[in-house]
Amino acid sequence: MTDATSSLPRRAAKKPSRLAMLTTRFAENRLAVFGLFLVVLAILAALFAPWIAPQNPFDLATLDIFDSMLPPGSTGSENGLHYLLGTDAQGRDVFSSILYGLRTSLIVAFSSVGFSMGIGLVAGLSAAYFGGALDAILMRIVDIQLSFPAILVALVLLAILGQGVDKVILALIIAQWPYFARTARSAALVERNREYILAVRCLNLSAPRIIARHLLPNCLPPLIVIALIDLASSIAIEATLSFLGVGVPVTKPSLGMLISNGFEFLMSGSYWISLFPGFALALVIMGINLAGDHLRDILNPRNS
Amino acid sequence: MTQTPHLALVPGTAPAAAPAPETPVILEIEGLTKSFISTPGLGGHIANLFGAGIKRQEVRAVSGVDLSVKTGEIVGIVGESGCGKSTVARMLAGISNPTGGEIRYRGKARSKMTRAEREDFALSIQMIFQDPYASLNPRMRVRDIIGEAAVVHGYVTRAEMPAYVEDLMTRVGLAPDMADRFPHQFSGGQRQRIGIARALALKPDVLICDESVAALDVSIQAQVLNLFMDLRDSLGLTYLFISHNLGVVEHISDRVVIMYLGRVVESAPTEELYARPHHPYTRLLMDHLPTLSVERRTHRPIAGDLPSPLDPPPGCPFNPRCPLATDRCRSERPALREVTPGHISACHFDDTSSAEIR
Numbered sequence: 001m002t003d004a005t006s007s008l009p010r011r012a013a014k015k016p017s018r019l020a021m022l023t024t025r026f027a028e029n030r031l032a033v034f035g036l037f038l039v040v041l042a043i044l045a046a047l048f049a050p051w052i053a054p055q056n057p058f059d060l061a062t063l064d065i066f067d068s069m070l071p072p073g074s075t076g077s078e079n080g081l082h083y084l085l086g087t088d089a090q091g092r093d094v095f096s097s098i099l100y101g102l103r104t105s106l107i108v109a110f111s112s113v114g115f116s117m118g119i120g121l122v123a124g125l126s127a128a129y130f131g132g133a134l135d136a137i138l139m140r141i142v143d144i145q146l147s148f149p150a151i152l153v154a155l156v157l158l159a160i161l162g163q164g165v166d167k168v169i170l171a172l173i174i175a176q177w178p179y180f181a182r183t184a185r186s187a188a189l190v191e192r193n194r195e196y197i198l199a200v201r202c203l204n205l206s207a208p209r210i211i212a213r214h215l216l217p218n219c220l221p222p223l224i225v226i227a228l229i230d231l232a233s234s235i236a237i238e239a240t241l242s243f244l245g246v247g248v249p250v251t252k253p254s255l256g257m258l259i260s261n262g263f264e265f266l267m268s269g270s271y272w273i274s275l276f277p278g279f280a281l282a283l284v285i286m287g288i289n290l291a292g293d294h295l296r297d298i299l300n301p302r303n304s
Numbered sequence: 305m306t307q308t309p310h311l312a313l314v315p316g317t318a319p320a321a322a323p324a325p326e327t328p329v330i331l332e333i334e335g336l337t338k339s340f341i342s343t344p345g346l347g348g349h350i351a352n353l354f355g356a357g358i359k360r361q362e363v364r365a366v367s368g369v370d371l372s373v374k375t376g377e378i379v380g381i382v383g384e385s386g387c388g389k390s391t392v393a394r395m396l397a398g399i400s401n402p403t404g405g406e407i408r409y410r411g412k413a414r415s416k417m418t419r420a421e422r423e424d425f426a427l428s429i430q431m432i433f434q435d436p437y438a439s440l441n442p443r444m445r446v447r448d449i450i451g452e453a454a455v456v457h458g459y460v461t462r463a464e465m466p467a468y469v470e471d472l473m474t475r476v477g478l479a480p481d482m483a484d485r486f487p488h489q490f491s492g493g494q495r496q497r498i499g500i501a502r503a504l505a506l507k508p509d510v511l512i513c514d515e516s517v518a519a520l521d522v523s524i525q526a527q528v529l530n531l532f533m534d535l536r537d538s539l540g541l542t543y544l545f546i547s548h549n550l551g552v553v554e555h556i557s558d559r560v561v562i563m564y565l566g567r568v569v570e571s572a573p574t575e576e577l578y579a580r581p582h583h584p585y586t587r588l589l590m591d592h593l594p595t596l597s598v599e600r601r602t603h604r605p606i607a608g609d610l611p612s613p614l615d616p617p618p619g620c621p622f623n624p625r626c627p628l629a630t631d632r633c634r635s636e637r638p639a640l641r642e643v644t645p646g647h648i649s650a651c652h653f654d655d656t657s658s659a660e661i662r
Contacts, residue, residue: 199431202430
């Protein structure tokens with residue numbers, strides 16, 4: 001008598017992995033690939049800013065006050081630098097400022113999203129898993145916070161905390177964790193009553209272990225999408241706050257700060273100081289949204 | 305040791321060796337009750353101020369079930385959807401807490417156990433679930449699914465785990481070289497075997513099978529049932545076999561318990577129950593067993609629906625659907641009584657001989 005199960009054809013093993021399938025499906029949408037390209041470009045530009053930028057805009061020794069307010073394409077009078085996107089009132093190269101500003105913007109965005117996702121996951125998953133009073137308390141806090149726009153929460157917090165990159169990050173974490181907590185909870189509520197969770201509870205595994213090893217990996221796909229979308233909104237909120245003058249300090253300008261710097265000259269014809277950082281900001285946000293939107297579509301089980 | 309599953313299922317064969325009456329009782333439940341209470345909540349209280357009339361509601365999913373299971377016995381629990389059989393299973397497996405009653409394991413009440421004893425008890429009762437597609441973590445490899453708990457609870461070290469898992473996989477009829485795969489790469493029957501191996505990894509004494517073969521093809525059902533029988537013989541397991549399929553239960557069980565609306569209505573050794581069903585509900589179930597006979601049968605569906613457990617009928621819970629119901633059935637709930645030795649039933653007509661009411 002043959003063992004029926006072990007002699008079954010093993011064709012299942014040849015199926016491409018889930019990641020490979022997702023990659024193929026992601027590549028089908030050209031706009032999304034373009035978005036991803038923009039994001040990767042921005043990250044590379046920010047990482048390698050000191051090597052790409054013709055000038056260090058924060059090193060006062062390299063600045064030449066006679067080169068201030070030069071239009072795009074000018075050449076410096078003494079140092080012979082080619083100012084691709086022009087210079088600002090202090091004689092800083094706008095292109096270099098954008099590269100350095102991108103650094104600040106992306107650092108703020110990635111660290112705030114990273115931390116708020118961590119906090120939101122712990123809160124949301126434990127609320128869903130334990131339920132009861134913990135769930136009620138955590139979710140009421142989330143509800144209260146979500147009834148205010150994230151930018152308002154961040155604005156109020158910064159008014160209390162004061163200026164600084166670390167404070168902007170902290171304010172963004174506090175303003176954005178409820179979005180992650182709510183999404184994590186709703187995903188976990190569905191998963192926690194599936195039989196595989198009941199099965200591991202039957203195995204008497206500890207609650208932290210069940211949450212981390214069983215609940216978390218299965219709740220992750222919607223959260224990755226939220227994280228991407230939130231990355232874009234973090235950059236936008238930070239830029240808004242900096243534009244309003246409550247965000248990053250002048251010594252470490254972000255894209256929003258650069259736009260704000262050039263704003264007063266906009267009407268006098270020196271459009272380049274504000275416009276090009278604005279373009280850079282718009283391209284990064286658009287790139288993240290294009291990639292994130294398509295990722296949401298392919299991760300949605302109803303579409304596959 | 306490899307257990308080769310038998311491919312043929314001979315319908316209606318009773319298990320060869322029924323346990324001797326003096327075998328010790330391994331698991332005993334007494335008056336086990338589970339109520340789900342819904343309170344109006346803050347919003348409800350406010351709505352009530354405006355006359356919404358939201359009340360505290362109580363659903364008794366299980367009300368006062370008694371059961372004792374002897375070592376090595378296979379007890380079948382039968383009932384339609386919503387009769388509370390899965391709730392009983394979940395309370396025994398420790399997934400859900402009873403609101404009343406007592407569970408005794410090897411003579412020791414659960415409420416009197418120390419923390420360590422309670423953990424031992426939780427590990428020695430394992431459960432096999434219904435849906436082999438939903439009961440395995442889709443993002444874990446089979447090796448981790450089966451071996452995780454054994455490592456956590458110190459049965460084996462992390463280094464010994466792969467060999468331990470391979471042994472278990474062989475035992476349940478899976479090729480050990482498939483341990484690196486994910487659940488979606490397996491068929492339904494294979495997945496159910498993974499679930500069985502996961503339960504066996506903790507060396508349980510009792511396996512609770514909650515509709516464990518209902519989601520499988522009939523041919524695969526037979527293989528899995530035979531695996532259960534082989535495991536009982538080789539590991540001395542005790543089973544609680546929950547199903548709505550009377551044919552499967554007859555094939556595998558030593559004793560059958562019939563549940564209706566959260567209560568036990570009849571219980572007897574399998575052959576006795578199938579030969580002489582006593583309770584009208586059991587008889588109706590038996591009448592509707594599919595057969596291969598070509599004889600013309602008059603089909604009488606069981607009238608009405610299962611009553612809502614929110615508002616159970618007064619008297620015998622089966623009275624709205626019972627063809628024999630009298631005024632007494634509508635006012636007084638019959639108690640479980642022994643009709644013949646080992647055969648208990650809860651019906652007022654138990655007093656009358658069964659031949660008379662047929």
